[in-house]
Amino acid sequence: MSLATSSHKPKRPRPAITQDIEFFFTGAKEHKLLIQKCSKCSLLRHPPLPCCPECNSFSWETIESKGLGTVYSFVVNHYPQVPAFDYPLVVGLIELDEGTRIVSQIVDCEPGEVFVGMALEVKFLECDDELTLPVFAPRK
């Protein structure tokens, strides 16, 4: 499932993309939430890093997350109001079922409905031609 934002809004801040993290944003464009996995010891890591802190292997692959998680913490942003976003803006720290945490926007609900432990599922927000992001909505 995807969402499209209106075209007259200024673009969201661009991510600075290095070789270490590019796969995540490429995956999001294909509506996949990818998690980096150590090819040697299988440790999952997010945010991605070029080396495994457990076994120091530089070889890694990715797995596709099922996209299910729960709210570990969250923020309701009011100020400053940046034109690229709608406010109040809910941003969560989401613990994925795979075990890693990820920061993302929480959509399709009122800020007052969000709570720590709330079950969420991923959907993909096509912000503009260049940028698609995984965001999270209450699990159906």
Add this chain to the structure above:
Amino acid sequence: MTDLSTRNTIARKTAIVGIGATEFSKDSGRSELQLAVEATLAAISDAGLKPGDIDGMVTYSADTNPDIDIARAAGIGELTFFSRVHYGGGACCGTILQAVLAVATGVATNVVCYRAFNERSGNRFGAGVQNRPPVPSAENAQFAWYAPFGLLTPAQWVAMFTRRYMHQYGASGDDLGRVAVAGRDFASTNPKAWFYNKPITLEDHQNSRYIAEPLRLLDCCQESDGGQAVVVTTLDRARDLPNRPAIIAGVAQGAGEKQDMMTSYYRDNIAHLPEMALVARQIWEMSEVGVKDLSCAILYDAFTPFVLMQLEDFGFCPRGQAKDYVKDGNIGRGAKTPINTHGGQLGEAYIHGMNGIAEGVRQIRGTSPNQLDKVENVLVSSGTGVPTSAMVLTQD
């Protein structure tokens, strides 16, 4: 685990002998470099030294004023030691550690540590990273996990820790507010504070608007223009100078496990500050001073929740109990160990923590606007949620 046994080689060997600042304002009307030079010259003069006596300079990598520009403008001349410390306000006492290492080893004789900016009238930190160009460096790539999702400012980054802390330990908005009320109370009797004569009530705090829930406006420190400098030298030289030395009994830096800059969200427990706990472990061991020996503490208060967490990580109270510690009146005026007697950054000014070092020195000297009786030891801490630093100042 770091071996601390060699640290006593620099414990109590050095002292802060000079402090100097500009006025603290919302619009200084002059360049950041001028503020830096004014603060530097004021600190040198306060120390009873001449510009030519200075041979080392340290600042934050966030500072825009090169040491050599200040040295040229102030007539300092040759420098044999210059260094800058990274991670925003976490650099604060880290600049002192650099100076201590330099003078204790003879690399430099008298070192100025400084921080000066037009943070309110110029480049406001509160605006966050919305306009940061996406140059693909590791440091910028870090923001890729936050900025596109709208998590852009220090208040927003801190609010994420705060919500979890409140959830885990049952702390309330009132508990955060008590930190702001105590700071503003001390500021109200500090003529140099921006909020001089402007105390607040808990009700004022609760009525202030949400910036990034659960943080309200009065949980966030002000933004300020100003400069602050201090002079560090050896204890032997300090004893020949006019001021009572503020001996540096312990000073340390720390970056924790799984450390990020403001967004260490991936640790097992994000409701405390492991980097500050690491710094605490070092300074208590090095100084042989403990919480029970403190006369007061200057805790970095850019945001109220991190004051609660610091109380726990320095050992003022057990984990999760800072809300009770604060509610029981342990940080304000009249407490056994009050916090931020200058009013903190919430009340005096936001000079990236450097003005807190000056207050620590004033308490040791007996010249604070809110002077305590019989001050023996003062704790000073630095930026929170980032690689950080702290120190213990003590009487000669």
